[in-house]
Amino acid sequence: MPQVLVEALAKSYRVAERAPGVAGALSGLLRRRWREVRALVDLSFSLEAGELLAFVGPNGAGKSTTVKILSGILRPSSGRIEVGGLVPYEDRLRHVARVGVVFGQRSQLWWDLPVLDGFDLLADIYRVTPDRYRRRRDELVALLRLEPLLAQPVRQLSLGQRMRAEFAAALLHDPEILFLDEPTIGLDAPSKLAVRDFVKRLNREQNVTVLLTTHDMHDVEALAERVIVIGQGRLLADSSLDRLRSSVFAERRLWVDFAEEAPALDIQGVEVRTRTARSLELAFDPAKIPAPKLIAAITAEHAVDDIHVEEPAIEEVIARFYDLHDSGEA
């Protein structure tokens, strides 16, 4: 039995369109115009305990809706969902006691309270016994280097510091599974690295199942063995990053710096993409001409200073993937 089971999940909203202001609010109560939004059309996947899965998709693809259904906030229109044997929206109080959630754009903590007071309050809310709380808190404070922040009110923390505190807040009750909704959004580079490193350790060392949504492809590259791509409420791919890359990008790039003026090349299956006086950027399909063979062919006829093959960047892979499926931003 997988830890997370999602089958044919669908969610549509009726969104009221109303005029702004109090008059609009009142007339909106009496007479409304509705627009149907299909956030999720048909989504199925499962997740085993200890996995680390990244959810990728453009804005409006249904990522946040999925996280909200998984965390018990929303009730799906149809389909089946179970997390650790519980149906989240039917058994919300029991379910949320066993999961942790971090929203990159929303705080769990009390704005005006010192970090430590917020932790104390959360321990009471989650019914963590004093012993276990102290042990867990000290462990998280050490892992996330929170010691100097504990006495500060949350409103005085930088975004990077606050995210570290948010992670601790979401983990005090020792959840088996962690949902992260864009956890690195707006963070500077060192903070992003710190978050990635922490999530990875959490997953490897404490065996916490992690499901993360993100727009930052470096998050995906650094963290996830498995990627689910969704677009317009449907599952488009569920595979490893490498397989995803080769499935959409038949094409590779080869950069060549010549010792003399760049020649006119004419090799079957190879295209010149850019040209400068002494260098070429070539596009080729490794299925038609493998990289070693191409390199051999070039070096056999020309004097070459430097040569390297480039993997397509993950951003390109995903963008290309949406193009292929015609499912960019909804």
Add this chain to the structure above:
Amino acid sequence: MNALRLYGRYVGASLRVQAQYPAATLLLTTGHLAATAIEILGVFALFHRFGQVKGWSFGEVALFYGLINITFSIADMLTRGFDVFGTDFVRTGAFDRVLLRPRSATLQLIGYDIRLSRVGRILQGLVVVVLATNLVPIHWNPAAVAIAVWAVAGGVALFAGILVLQATISFWTIESLEAVNVLTYGGVQAAQYPLNIYADWFRRVLTFGVPLACVAYYPVLAILKRPDPLGAPDWILPLTPLAGFAFLALSFLAWRAGMARYASTGS
């Protein structure tokens, strides 16, 4: 940890936050005291000019005034989370955070912000009640005290019910509907005068619709040991505050419907 102790922790946290801004809290508290003190002066001026209104003296009306203001201030102090629910929770998405915690939403909302400044208005209400006691013969025996406490409790439930309804409406409107202030602030104004000065239809509204008379007028009659000039039997007077609890219970039924709606629309 049980709900009551957790509520205690919430209160503690809220007080610590307000203690960070002592000047603001003190000013707000004095402000509430001063603003309502001026109000009772207005009532006094009215009675000074006319002597009596429909057979009621200033001292008696002061008792109505004091009790309903104590009642409202307590409700206002305790239910901030419901009061600002639309703007602070639904619109900002903060209600998601409430739902992510393994505790009832109601407990989290009443624990959201305990407004110390309302103590100013409670004090003012108490002062007016003491004043009333000196002006008319009110015998504060245990029975009278019990009825007063019971009326205040019913009244707190009633005002809380109104605010829960206001919060429930925000599930649909996404904003806190200011129109509901007609029932809260307007209700306090209406309930600080005896019921028989109002038109017949308005008495009905205050008794059976939004039962403010049941938590102010009728129990105060019992404290004053005055028969109801409108003819309600004496035995029913001390029972009427029950209506406040019934109102609160009905409000929570509506609230549940609002919660279900939120789960299917997410705002």
